[in-house]
Amino acid sequence: xxxxxxxxxxxxxxxxxxxxxxxxxxxxxxxxxxxxxxxxxxxxxxxxxxxxxxxxxxxxxxxxxxxxxxxxxxxxxxxxxxxxxxxxxxxxxxxxxxxxxxxxxxxxxxxxxxxxxxxxxxxxxxxxxxxxxxxxxxxxxxxxxxxxxxxxxxxxxxxxxxxxxxxxxxxxxxxxxxxxxxxxxxxxxxxxxxxxxxxxxxxxxxxxxxxxxxxxxxxxxxxxxxxxxxxxxxxxxxxxxxxxxxxxxxxxxxxxxxxxxxxxxxxxxxxxxxxxxxxxxx
Amino acid sequence: xxxxxxxxxxxxxxxxxxxxxxxxxxxxxxxxxxxxxxxxxxxxxxxxxxxxxxxxxxxxxxxxxxxxxxxxxxxxxxxxxxxxxxxxxxxxxxxxxxxxxxxxxxxxxxxxxxxxxxxxxxxxxxxxxxxxxxxxxxxxxxxxxxxxxxxxxxxxxxxxxxxxxxxxxxxxxxxxxxxxxxxxxxxxxxxxxxxxxxxxxxxxxxxxxxxxxxxxxxxxxxxxxxxxxxxxxxxxxxxxxxxxxxxxxxxxxxxxxxxxxxxxxxxxx
Numbered sequence: 001x002x003x004x005x006x007x008x009x010x011x012x013x014x015x016x017x018x019x020x021x022x023x024x025x026x027x028x029x030x031x032x033x034x035x036x037x038x039x040x041x042x043x044x045x046x047x048x049x050x051x052x053x054x055x056x057x058x059x060x061x062x063x064x065x066x067x068x069x070x071x072x073x074x075x076x077x078x079x080x081x082x083x084x085x086x087x088x089x090x091x092x093x094x095x096x097x098x099x100x101x102x103x104x105x106x107x108x109x110x111x112x113x114x115x116x117x118x119x120x121x122x123x124x125x126x127x128x129x130x131x132x133x134x135x136x137x138x139x140x141x142x143x144x145x146x147x148x149x150x151x152x153x154x155x156x157x158x159x160x161x162x163x164x165x166x167x168x169x170x171x172x173x174x175x176x177x178x179x180x181x182x183x184x185x186x187x188x189x190x191x192x193x194x195x196x197x198x199x200x201x202x203x204x205x206x207x208x209x210x211x212x213x214x215x216x217x218x219x220x221x222x223x224x225x226x227x228x229x230x231x232x233x234x235x236x237x238x239x240x241x242x243x244x245x246x247x248x249x250x251x252x253x254x255x256x257x258x259x260x261x262x263x264x265x266x267x268x269x270x271x272x273x274x275x276x277x278x279x280x281x282x
Numbered sequence: 283x284x285x286x287x288x289x290x291x292x293x294x295x296x297x298x299x300x301x302x303x304x305x306x307x308x309x310x311x312x313x314x315x316x317x318x319x320x321x322x323x324x325x326x327x328x329x330x331x332x333x334x335x336x337x338x339x340x341x342x343x344x345x346x347x348x349x350x351x352x353x354x355x356x357x358x359x360x361x362x363x364x365x366x367x368x369x370x371x372x373x374x375x376x377x378x379x380x381x382x383x384x385x386x387x388x389x390x391x392x393x394x395x396x397x398x399x400x401x402x403x404x405x406x407x408x409x410x411x412x413x414x415x416x417x418x419x420x421x422x423x424x425x426x427x428x429x430x431x432x433x434x435x436x437x438x439x440x441x442x443x444x445x446x447x448x449x450x451x452x453x454x455x456x457x458x459x460x461x462x463x464x465x466x467x468x469x470x471x472x473x474x475x476x477x478x479x480x481x482x483x484x485x486x487x488x489x490x491x492x493x494x495x496x497x498x499x500x501x502x503x504x505x506x507x508x509x510x511x512x513x514x515x516x517x518x519x520x521x522x523x524x525x526x527x528x529x530x531x532x533x534x535x536x537x538x539x540x541x542x543x544x545x546x547x548x549x550x551x
Contacts, residue, residue: 109387111389117359118384119387120383122382128356129353129384131356132353132354132362133356134356135356140360140361158348159349162349165344166353
């Protein structure tokens with residue numbers, strides 16, 4: 001097994017920074033895409049693929065692998081960049097994002113990219129898919145863990161609450177939901193569209209173990225994910241990760257405009273320059 | 283094959299939904315990876331027959347069809363062969379996006395059964411009657427869509443669905459239906475059963491309408507009109523060759539189904 005582990009915090013931060021550059025460049029080259037929600041999830045994905053998940057890029061179909069389902073499919077540029085960094089993908093395909101025939105479709109498409117655990121993009125479905133995988137693991141007495149990431153706006157979908165009822169009742173301690181709480185959705189701030197709060201209380205009342213963390217701080221992200229992965233109990237875990245939409249690029253941070261708009265070439269250059277400067281500080 | 287009037291004496295058999303449950307339990311015995319799911323209608327869809335024998339492989343999802351379909355997808359992606367059932371109208375209409383995105387588009391090997399298809403469910407009324415499910419399911423890429431005419435067809439087609447790698451949908455019915463076939467009859471996905479070789483008319487039917495079509499065939503025969511009946515148990519992929527042959531050889535083509543005109547068997551023919 002060749003798990004690409006990155007041990008030091010500084011290296012993890014550098015990797016996250018590099019992934020952000022990849023993401024901005026990919027979406028810039030594509031001319032469309034979702035930079036805001038891709039940049040908000042970078043530390044979470046980096047921690048998963050380089051520290052927490054039991055996986056092997058050389059054997060993507062290994063039955064014992066941990067599963068990660070990106071339910072917020074529009075955040076896929078970050079996942080593709082992580083796949084490339086982890087050795088699942090040739091980095092040379094990253095610039096083909098969203099191109100006709102590319103394995104890197106605008107939303108994750110398992111027919112085009114088999115290493116994806118599921119096709120997603122219609123919000124609200126990934127948690128249920130993860131439940132199916134977690135149930136299969138229990139039936140097979142397999143010890144893999146299933147992680148699912150949704151957005152916070154996505155939690156407005158009714159299916160999420162069907163699934164939220166199901167998982168604790170079926171004692172799926174081998175399932176973890178990560179909510180990328182970047183506080184914004186397409187039209188506006190989530191609290192202005194349809195308030196979710198108190199979200200942790202909602203999950204707890206449904207029977208989940210809910211924890212809240214800063215989703216950009218590896219010192220909070222790593223223990224939260226590791227504890228969820230090692231969960232010996234029957235309660236599924238919900239990690240509410242508070243993040244900043246567009247994180248790492250000053251003009252994108254918390255700016256609703258960047259939910260689903262690609263940066264133009266000069267904006268890509270500006271963003272990359274900023275990120276490279278930030279890397280010097282790490 | 284010669285058309286006869288003996289079809290009037292068809293013996294009443296099981297409802298296709300009941301045969302579905304029996305076949306599912308048979309599959310459960312043969313394949314430990316077969317799992318069944320239901321959305322609180324197991325006693326009506328007869329997935330309860332499987333549940334009784336294999337409680338550890340039966341997942342009752344509550345009244346949550348969308349969740350059930352996506353869970354079935356996850357189970358299939360993890361190597362299980364899930365059969366998920368509910369009333370056809372709730373399964374197909376409520377969970378259509380999940381059938382599309384979690385099953386059809388990625389080509390996931392999950393199987394679905396919508397019971398209480400058509401208007402023959404009777405007094406419960408339109409909220410429970412599926413008359414659009416063929417249109418919905420046939421428009422999903424890669425889905426096999428079947429509708430058996432009797433218990434033997436239902437049993438055989440459940441086994442064919444399990445053998446087929448890819449998404450499948452079966453519509454079953456609520457009422458008991460006449461026995462048309464014997465238990466040994468072989469069914470193949472996409473291959474119509476042709477009853478008789480009359481050249482005056484062809485009745486293309488599916489589900490419980492096949493029994494009625496055979497009755498009509500016998501009545502017509504007494505009036506000197508020689509009809510044939512095509513049991514189109516597979517709506518997708520459609521047996522184009524059998525339809526083309528019937529159209530070439532017969533003076534008239536009539537379709538019979540429990541479905542709205544748009545997008546059902548008639549529209550496909």
